[in-house]
Amino acid sequence: MLLLALDTATPAVTVALHDGTAVVAASSQVDARRHGELLLPAVDRILAEAGTGLDAVTGVVVGIGPGPYTGLRVGLMTADTFGLALGVPVHGVCTLDGLAYAADVEDGPFVVATDARRKEVYWARYSDSRTRVTEPSVDRPADIADQVAGLPAVGAGALLYPDTFPEAHAPEHVSAAALASLAAERLAAGVELPAPRPLYLRRPDAQVPKNYKVVTPK
Numbered sequence: 001m002l003l004l005a006l007d008t009a010t011p012a013v014t015v016a017l018h019d020g021t022a023v024v025a026a027s028s029q030v031d032a033r034r035h036g037e038l039l040l041p042a043v044d045r046i047l048a049e050a051g052t053g054l055d056a057v058t059g060v061v062v063g064i065g066p067g068p069y070t071g072l073r074v075g076l077m078t079a080d081t082f083g084l085a086l087g088v089p090v091h092g093v094c095t096l097d098g099l100a101y102a103a104d105v106e107d108g109p110f111v112v113a114t115d116a117r118r119k120e121v122y123w124a125r126y127s128d129s130r131t132r133v134t135e136p137s138v139d140r141p142a143d144i145a146d147q148v149a150g151l152p153a154v155g156a157g158a159l160l161y162p163d164t165f166p167e168a169h170a171p172e173h174v175s176a177a178a179l180a181s182l183a184a185e186r187l188a189a190g191v192e193l194p195a196p197r198p199l200y201l202r203r204p205d206a207q208v209p210k211n212y213k214v215v216t217p218k
Contacts, residue, residue: 005180009067011213012173018180065199091193102178113157121157
């Protein structure tokens with residue numbers, strides 16, 4: 001097994017290789033505006049670091065969000081392209097699950113929250129680092145304060161809103177190394193991973209203006 005994992009659902013452009021036993025190479029760069037520019041060079045870099053070629057990859061793992069439309073689709077389209085070109089399966093993993101897996105908290109209930117912009121967070125609740133107990137949602141922090149009260153929290157969203165998440169822990173952003181490790185563990189256990197389809201949770205920021213007038217040639 002050689003899994004190529006990548007995620008662009010947060011400001012981190014993150015890539016990793018996992019051989020079924022351990023992560024053999026990984027790269028993460030935080031830049032919310034350069035996902036498309038940074039992703040492929042990062043793939044080349046970790047392949048070179050591992051001393052292998054893309055043709056050795058047996059499966060692709062991609063973070064499916066939730067995340068902003070523009071950044072999230074970069075990783076998903078790249079993963080789909082690799083899967084088609086190599087003839088290998090593409091597995092989705094919820095980005096929040098990757099953060100939970102790497103969470104620096106003791107086992108027990110906690111929350112993962114990432115920055116959804118617009119003064120909102122993408123979030124879900126976990127009973128432990130491998131078990132999500134709510135579906136991912138997007139909400140204003142103040143609106144979920146009662147639901148998350150008293151729980152530790154992980155992620156950039158938790159750090160942004162300390163009034164709602166007073167006990168924030170690392171990591172801030174997801175890592176492909178955690179995604180790959182979680183995917184490898186689940187695949188080895190025979191768990192079917194989600195399809196690589198995006199969890200947008202809301203409409204994209206770009207909208208067709210109201211009362212848009214279509215001009216067609218006569």
